[in-house]
Amino acid sequence: MNLLIIRLIIFAALFYVGLKLYGLYRQRKLAHQQQAPSRHEGGNMVRCRWCDVHVPENEALRDVEQWFCCSAHRDRFLQEQEDNRR
Structure with a gap:
């Protein structure tokens, strides 16, 4: 029973870290898109x-x-x- 709880805690921790990393990736990607000058601004x-x-x-x-x-x-x-x- 203890092994099942430990596996569940490890899985939850890995899932949480994965979500945080994905959020950081999306935030960085959006910031990069906003900073990059658009090539279509020339008219x-x-x-x-x-x-x-x-x-x-x-x-x-x-x-x-x-x-x-x-x-x-x-x-x-x-x-x-x-x-x-x-």
Whole structure:
């Protein structure tokens, strides 16, 4: 009978420790999610007309109604458009 009570106490203690560890894990995970900066705070995403890469609107270059990820791609696209007109 004493062995059964000791096993029950050990099981209850392990269960309690497990619950506490799980609670600490969830609390730490939530705190980490709140501290981590969101990558989506940059605004709308736009697609580069030349390479189809998505970049935040505030980092993209705009030429009339076209969006570009860098000035080199903008220049290439405009050069190609100019060559097609000739």
